[in-house]
Amino acid sequence: MKIIGFELFVVTPRWMFLRVDTDEGVSGWGEPIVEGRAETVAACVNTLMEALAGADPGRIEDHWQVMSKGGFYRGGPVLSSAVAGIDQALWDIKGKALGVPVYDLLGGPVRDQAKVYTWAHGDTDAELAENAVARVEAGFDTLKFAAWEGTMPPIPSAALTSRIVARFAAVRDAVGDGVDLAVDLHGRFTSAASRKVLPLLEPLSPLFAEEPVLPEFSRDLRRVVEATTIPIATGERLFSRWDFRDVLPTGVAVIQPDLSHAGGISEVRRIAAMAEPWDVTLAPHCPLGPIALAACLQIDFATPNFLIQEQSLGIGYHDGSELLDYLVDRSVFTFTDGYLDRPTASGLGIEVDEKAVREASSHAWRNPIWRHRDGSFAEW
Structure with missing residues (x-):
């Protein structure tokens, strides 16, 4: 078999x-993307x-090494995301050629269902x-x-801190203690802000607090971890096992590599294995499309230290397009009591509706630019 x-x-x-x-x-299908930089990633995919061209698609690891090194x-988000999408497609081809799901090629399933979560907005x-x-x-x-x-x-300020706590308390009061609530700080908080706010949320028992500092300040994660009993999650903007190497010893509880950014199935499999000796669980980041989610699930079903899976249904930014719009069989992503059943189809376990893909309008989506009241740049 050759790539043509x-x-x-x-x-x-x-x-x-x-x-x-x-x-x-x-x-095979993959999902290479840096949100807001699609054209840049496309150029990198073309180069890789x-x-x-003409290569055996089954030599996935060798291709990963050559593309990455x-x-x-x-390194960096553009190269790692281009590699990720190609890697997903190669695993999809191999699974389809052999007639087995990708998780069978990773050692077989370790669970029959994967727990998922959804977003709340207001x-x-x-x-x-x-x-x-x-949502409940x-x-x-x-x-x-x-x-x-x-x-x-x-x-x-004291007033803003109180409003943040009140925001979380309103949701906790509405859904009760039987629902797990995770809070996303989105890298908008400094380490000082996280250390100030998170202890005040402890009585409300968040499942985890996500991205309490920007990735460039990962060295400060230990101080955040030591300031609160809330489990700390991070990793959506880390792109390789080398990026995670210095994060895992800080005491974080959950890592969140993105399979469309962090080198694909091949690299996230290794990152998950690295995390296990640190007693750290895996919750792949995935606010993306059906191919990315399908790739995540292949990892989830083959990874012992998997915790929970993000997915984009209900995430709030789709503007008329949804996760299921590009699939022939939408039932593969049927959520039952907050779980997804293990897919059994070969490859990534989905069939992409190419007609729908071709009919979908292209876009030039861009990250919004925020500014503080004084006019200075603010993290989005």
């Missing part, structure tokens, strides 16, 4: 899909695929609480929401 071609599709809301074709009629300059505390109740009534028992929807100063 590929095609990229930029689709709404802010995703990009890759199809890799072989001379035996087996095609030059070396794969074959250039003098390595401009006011009341709207957020109402939306959270609706839809069958989810684990929710995540932003600690604060607006800009965050380096050190929040």
Whole structure:
């Protein structure tokens, strides 16, 4: 079998899909994307695929090594995301060619269902609480929401701190203790702000607090961990096992590599294995499309230290496009009581609706730019 071609599709809301074709009629799908930088990642995919023309798609590890290390300059989100999408497609091809799910090629399943969570949204505390109740009534028992929807100063005032705590308390009061709630700080908080706010949320028992500092301040995670009993999660903007090497000893409880950013199935499998000796669980980041979620699930079902899976249904930014719109069989992502059953189809376990993909409008989505009241740049 040889690789004979590929095609990229930029689709709404802010995703990009890759199809890799072989001379035996087996095609694999991947999802390489840096949200807001699709064109840049596409250029990198085009460059990397030059070396794969005519190659055996089954030599996944060798291709990963060459793509990741074959250039003098390595790493970063663009290269790692391009590699990730190609890697997903190669695993999809191999699984389909052998007639088995990818998780069978990773040692076989270690569970029959994967727990998932969904997002809650609302401009006011009341709207957020109402939306959270609706999510629970839809069958989810684990929710995540932003600690604060607006800009965050380096050190929040007493009034803002109280409003953040009240926001979480409103959701807890609405759904009760039988629902797990995770809070996303989204890198908008400094380490000082996280150390000030998180201890005040402890009585409300968050499942975890996500990204309490920006990735460039990962060295400060230990101080955040030591300041609170809330489990700390991080990793959506870390792109390799080398990025996670210095994070794992800080005491974080959950790592969240993104399979479309952190080198794909091949690298996230290694990152998960690295985390296990540190007693750290895996919760892959995935606010993306169906191919990325399918790749995550292959890892989830083969990983002993898996905790929970993010997915983008209900995430709030789709603007008319949904996770299921690009699938032939939507039932593969049926959520029952907050769980997904193990997919049994070969490869990534999904069939992409190529007609729907081709009909989807392309986009030039861009990350919004926020500013503080004084006009200075603010983290989004």
